[in-house]
Every structure is written in C-alpha cells, then in structure tokens.
Amino acid sequence: QVQLVQSGAEVKKPGSSVKVSCKASGGTFSSYAINWVRQAPGQGLEWMGGIIPMFGTANYAQRFQGRVTITADESTSTAYMELSSLRSEDTAVYYCARDLNWGQGTQVTVSS
Amino acid sequence: NFMLTQPHSVSESPGKTVTISCTGSGGSIASNYVQWYQQRPGSAPTTVIYEGNQRPSGVPDRFSGSIDSSSNSASLTISGLKTEDEADYYCQSYDDNALQVFGGGTKLTVL
Numbered sequence: 014q015v016q017l018v019q020s021g022a023e024v025k026k027p028g029s030s031v032k033v034s035c036k037a038s039g040g041t042f043s044s045y046a047i048n049w050v051r052q053a054p055g056q057g058l059e060w061m062g063g064i065i066p067m068f069g070t071a072n073y074a075q076r077f078q079g080r081v082t083i084t085a086d087e088s089t090s091t092a093y094m095e096l097s098s099l100r101s102e103d104t105a106v107y108y109c110a111r112d113l114n115w116g117q118g119t120q121v122t123v124s125s
Numbered sequence: 126n127f128m129l130t131q132p133h134s135v136s137e138s139p140g141k142t143v144t145i146s147c148t149g150s151g152g153s154i155a156s157n158y159v160q161w162y163q164q165r166p167g168s169a170p171t172t173v174i175y176e177g178n179q180r181p182s183g184v185p186d187r188f189s190g191s192i193d194s195s196s197n198s199a200s201l202t203i204s205g206l207k208t209e210d211e212a213d214y215y216c217q218s219y220d221d222n223a224l225q226v227f228g229g230g231t232k233l234t235v236l
Contacts, residue, residue, distance in 0.1 A: 048225060050170075050227075058215050058217075058227045058230065059227065074225075113172040114172075115169045115170050115171065115172075118169050
C-alpha cells in the first residue's frame, strides 16, 4: 500500500514562495504520476499539475503556469511543489496524490 | 475547454440509493477515464471509483460508477446509504491535453 506523507503547515508573506514536499513509501515511485491538487477554504478541488518521476517533465494547469514548479527526486521518493509570488488567494490546503492514494494535505496560509 | 459539472447538493434517506451526476462539456466524457473521490469534513479525499467503474480495495460494493455517452455524463451510485456516506464527492477526468479536470463537487446529505 502506497503512503504519501506531506510536509507541515506553512505561513508565508505575500510575494514569497512556498515549497511543499510529498514523500512516497511502498510501491514503485518512478513510474506513477504524482499530482498536486489544492483546496481553498470552502471550495472544491483544483488540479495544479503533475509529474511522472521517471520522465522528469511536469505538466501544469494553465492558471498556474509560470508560478508553480513540480519536481521529483527519485533517490528519496519525494515530490515537491513550489508556488511563487504568493497572494492571499493561495491560502489553501495542498494535496499530493499518486495512483489511488492521497497525502494528508498541507495547509499554506498567505498573510501579511 | 473541457469542464465537468456536478449538482451542488443531493440528499437521501439511509438505506436508499442515490446517484450523483457529472456532466462533461467541451469534449466527450467517454474519451478518458473518470474517477470519483469522497471527502469527509476536515479530511483528505479518498478514491472510491477509478477508471469509470473500478473500486479500490476496501471500498464497499455499494459504490458503483458508470458512463452514459448519450448524455455525456458519468454517474456515481451509492446504494444502501449509510450516515457515514455523508460527504462531498468529486468527479475527475482529463482534457484533450491529458490535464486533469475536476467537477465542482456534490455535497451528499444522508438524513
């Protein structure tokens, strides 16, 4: 059974960046896509982008193009999502998901 | 742009059957697999249906998924409703560029 464990909550200033990690255990890391999904308070799920570690190239939702970078480190079975130029509207819970499994979520709060 | 539209909310009584729809626009819903996710308040989503009608291990067979090409929609059906089924449900599929698309979510109330 695959487990995805994400890094802890973050509080960031507007204009800064945040980098969230997602460590996978169990199963084969390299050949499955890892996706990042966010959920603003009281809102639905929103796909941000994803990566297949063995290929190394990420795909991004158009609205996040230029602001999000998704990477994967096969040596540690860890995926990362970095979001830059943060604004208050980026306050959300950020999830990683792989195959049928989801991480526990990481709360990111953007506040001055 | 490919979009998925779900009803905002549905409600049904315990023991009954409920169906949640997910209607595609801007493309054919039958072109790609549809997944369904359950999200209870304060918790991460979990997968209840993948590849249209497959259940992950541990998901009871009260949950089933289907596709109707004629209405360009997917459906999640939950039979023998239990109070523990009360949650938000999201459908998800892919656009022509293989990018993920989510429906807006449906709040299921079991009363």
